[in-house]
Amino acid sequence: MSPVRKGVVDPAQPVCRAGVQVEIADWETAAALVMPVRMTVFVHEQGVPEEIERDDFDALSRHAIARDGRGAVVATGRLLPDGHIGRMAVLAPMRGKGAGGAVLQALVAEAVRRGLSGVALNAQVHALDFYRRHGFVEHGEVFMEAGIAHRAMRRAL
Ligand SMILES: CC(C)(COP(=O)(O)OP(=O)(O)OC[C@H]1O[C@@H](n2cnc3c(N)ncnc32)[C@H](O)[C@@H]1OP(=O)(O)O)[C@@H](O)C(=O)NCCC(=O)NCCS
Numbered sequence: 001m002s003p004v005r006k007g008v009v010d011p012a013q014p015v016c017r018a019g020v021q022v023e024i025a026d027w028e029t030a031a032a033l034v035m036p037v038r039m040t041v042f043v044h045e046q047g048v049p050e051e052i053e054r055d056d057f058d059a060l061s062r063h064a065i066a067r068d069g070r071g072a073v074v075a076t077g078r079l080l081p082d083g084h085i086g087r088m089a090v091l092a093p094m095r096g097k098g099a100g101g102a103v104l105q106a107l108v109a110e111a112v113r114r115g116l117s118g119v120a121l122n123a124q125v126h127a128l129d130f131y132r133r134h135g136f137v138e139h140g141e142v143f144m145e146a147g148i149a150h151r152a153m154r155r156a157l
Contacts, residue, residue, distance in 0.1 A: 020074060020099045022066045022106040030063035034076035041089035048146045057086075062110050064103040068094065075099040079107045081114075085121040104134050112157050120154040128153070 042048040057080055066075035075090040085107050090100045111119045123131050125142060128151060132138075136153040143150055 019069050019097070020066045020094075020102050022064050022075075022102050024062050024106055024110050025065055027058045027061065027063060030065055030076070031058070033065050033073045034063055037073055037076050037089050037091060038087055040091060042087075045092065046146075046148065048148075052146050062107070064106045064110075066090075066099055066103050066106075075103050077103040077107050079110050079119070083111055083116040083119045085111075085119055088121075088127075100130060101134065104131075108134070108155070108157070116157060118154055118156045120152065122150045123153050125149045125151055 038053060039050070042053050043050050058078065061078040061080050063079075064075070064077045065073055068074045074094045077085060077088040079085055085104070088100060088103060090103070108119055119136075121131065121136065122145060123136070123138070128138060131153050134155070136155045138151045138153045140152045
């Protein structure tokens with residue numbers, strides 16, 4: 001019997017929703033696969049400085065690698081050891097089809113698997129509804145990070 005709670009995707013299985021397949025990997029495996037997505041979305045599209053996009057937490061994190069039906073990597077996100085989720089990015093043509101939701105579910109499931117009691121993230125304010133749909137609740141004031149308005153959110157597991 002799986003210890004994973006009802007409604008949470010089993011982390012032992014790759015998540016396959018909306019035509020994307022999500023696996024969880026360490027940075028050594030994920031780096032070359034997910035960095036092009038992060039560069040496209042954060043650096044080129046959102047104007048985040050490349051030196052901010054890269055940090056030392058990647059090597060400590062678990063990473064979601066989401067592939068479309070042809071095997072191309074189209075979305076990613078990461079889970080830090082303390083339960084913080086970040087670097088959620090879906091290539092623009094793939095948005096609104098469930099890829100981001102599949103990545104988020106896979107990261108939450110990984111947090112459950114690791115025995116964490118909750119997950120947290122700093123949401124760009126335009127994406128608050130996206131995270132609310134996945135059980136995250138905002139707290140605190142809006143703040144600026146990399147020139148983008150954010151709000152802290154958390155979800156108990
Ligand atoms: C935010 C993001 C990760 C969502 O991924 P996605 O694959 O588009 O999301 P999904 O398709 O799983 O879910 C989309 C749903 O969330 C809702 N939503 C709310 N705000 C949204 C937003 N800013 N972007 C996308 N969807 C949003 C949509 O209404 C949609 O619901 P619908 O299907 O009923 O229309 C993606 O749009 C993205 O990479 N954006 C650019 C980078 C970014 O802002 N990252 C977030 C950093 S906090």
